[in-house]
Amino acid sequence: xxxxxxxxxxxxxxxxxxxxxxxxxxxxxxxxxxxxxxxxxxxxxxxxxxxxxxxxxxxxxxxxxxxxxxxxxxxxxxxxxxxxxxxxxxxxxxxxxxxxxxxxxxxxxxxxxxxxxxxxxxxxxxxxxxxxxxxxxxxxxxxxxxxxxxxxxxxxxxxxxxxxxxxxxxxxxxxxxxxxxxxxxxxxxxxxxxxxxxxxxxxxxxxxxxxxxxxxxxxxxxxxxxxxxxxxxxxxxxxxxxxxxxxxxxxxxxxxxxxxxxxxxxxxxxxxxxxxxxxxxxxxxxxxxxxxxxxxxxxxxxxxxxxxxxxxxxxxxxxxxxxxxxxxxxxxxxxxxxxxxxxxxxxxxxxxxxxxxxxxxxxxxxxxxxxxxxxxxxxxxxxxxxxxxxxxxxxxxxxxxxxxxxxxxxxxxxxxxxxxxxxxxxxxxxxxxxxxxxxxxxxxxxxxxxxxxxxxxx
Ligand SMILES: *[C@@H]1O[C@H](CO)[C@@H](O)[C@H](O)[C@H]1NC(C)=O
Ligand SMILES: *[C@@H]1O[C@H](CO)[C@@H](O)[C@H](O)[C@H]1NC(C)=O
Numbered sequence: 513x514x515x516x517x518x519x520x521x522x523x524x525x526x527x528x529x530x531x532x533x534x535x536x537x538x539x540x541x542x543x544x545x546x547x548x549x550x551x552x553x554x555x556x557x558x559x560x561x562x563x564x565x566x567x568x569x570x571x572x573x574x575x576x577x578x579x580x581x582x583x584x585x586x587x588x589x590x591x592x593x594x595x596x597x598x599x600x601x602x603x604x605x606x607x608x609x610x611x612x613x614x615x616x617x618x619x620x621x622x623x624x625x626x627x628x629x630x631x632x633x634x635x636x637x638x639x640x641x642x643x644x645x646x647x648x649x650x651x652x653x654x655x656x657x658x659x660x661x662x663x664x665x666x667x668x669x670x671x672x673x674x675x676x677x678x679x680x681x682x683x684x685x686x687x688x689x690x691x692x693x694x695x696x697x698x699x700x701x702x703x704x705x706x707x708x709x710x711x712x713x714x715x716x717x718x719x720x721x722x723x724x725x726x727x728x729x730x731x732x733x734x735x736x737x738x739x740x741x742x743x744x745x746x747x748x749x750x751x752x753x754x755x756x757x758x759x760x761x762x763x764x765x766x767x768x769x770x771x772x773x774x775x776x777x778x779x780x781x782x783x784x785x786x787x788x789x790x791x792x793x794x795x796x797x798x799x800x801x802x803x804x805x806x807x808x809x810x811x812x813x814x815x816x817x818x819x820x821x822x823x824x825x826x827x828x829x830x831x832x833x834x835x836x837x838x839x840x841x842x843x844x845x846x847x848x849x850x851x852x853x854x855x856x857x858x859x860x861x862x863x864x865x866x867x868x869x870x871x872x873x874x875x876x877x878x879x880x881x882x883x884x885x886x887x888x889x890x891x892x893x894x895x896x897x898x899x900x901x902x903x904x905x906x907x908x909x910x911x912x913x914x915x916x917x918x919x920x921x922x923x924x925x926x927x928x929x930x931x932x933x934x935x936x937x938x939x940x941x942x943x944x945x946x947x948x949x950x951x952x953x954x955x956x957x958x959x960x961x962x963x964x965x966x967x968x969x970x
Contacts, residue, residue, distance in 0.1 A: 558642035616643035623658040629679055674710055696848045696948035697855055702956045705929035707843055715926050717817040721755035722858035749794035752904050753804055758926035765904055766804050770794030785905040798831040817842040822852045839892050854939040869907035931957040
């Protein structure tokens, strides 16, 4: 399960943050032009002055007078002035916001960060786990005695995040954690190999599934006043379940919208490329997971199957396990916590192109004129649900089957269990933090082969 946020706002360059993050949150930031709509009451002219046009006008105005710009584009000079003024205000507001959230802030005490880094390293050497709160406390303790400190320092979460990022090379892969991770990955891949072999599962019956929560976040400004406090907010939210088989076959995408119960009946008639449903909060739950199993995966299959998914609670709950016993003839393999980004095919290979495709569709829509609706006050509405489903279907269709097949190899899900394809497994590749996992896996594979030979000889 992971998250994608697509958003637009009337503010130029507003970073969006999704409150719905469970695992990781991908944040997409778009430059959006809608503040420009504030002046225009008339729908037709509003549409005409679309993003690219305004960008061109403003670019031209950078090196030409307002009068000349107005003549050049055959528009009112006041409009050019208004746009310029708005853009300046937006940039200013943006900088203010950046300061508030810690974005462009001046650099903090170098001595503090050096001493803090030393302290963390020394704790690590003693195998003490250092929590974020401990780092904050220590920072506050050290700060009064540094020689290059400013007035106040509160050890905010924003500062801590930045500090950890600046020192990412030092903190990211403490040795013990990497070893633990590596051990988990090795035993997972070995487990897959053993399951596939012992149950005689064919490549076409190895399936990966994953949920992606998409958030669309729109911010409407209210003109004239402080943009910090008077923004209206609208957010739409859906979950897309993607699944495919190791032979490259893609299962139909499953889309759960938040609310939208009435619209769903209509949408279902219009759309056959995806399985649609509604969810009270936009997320999956046990009922919907069972629904996915029944409607997308299907109970019936000639041969035994293997379903690989992460440790999301809907995958491991009693309800889901009970559902899986109702005639699916399927074994599940749960990717251990913390390993998905290294070994889940969706995280490793599908999500990036899928997300990019959605973003492209979204940006084309924002820049274009088709399929847009506006509020009474003239603001662009969220893309229609039908449109979202179209984008999801197109993005999923567009994903190369070769890439899907490769992703199963790269994640060790469809490699030969004799070890001859283990060099394809990306997280054990040269230069990767868990590169030494490959030897460990080879040893396990060899032990299994030997014990099988012993059994055969008896
Ligand atoms: C940690 O970050 C500080 C600055 O914040 C930098 O001076 C230092 O070199 C970094 N340490 C490492 C090991 O990256
Ligand atoms: C899951 O969500 C659906 C749709 O919102 C709802 O009908 C169902 O009762 C929920 N199931 C559980 C177990 O919460």
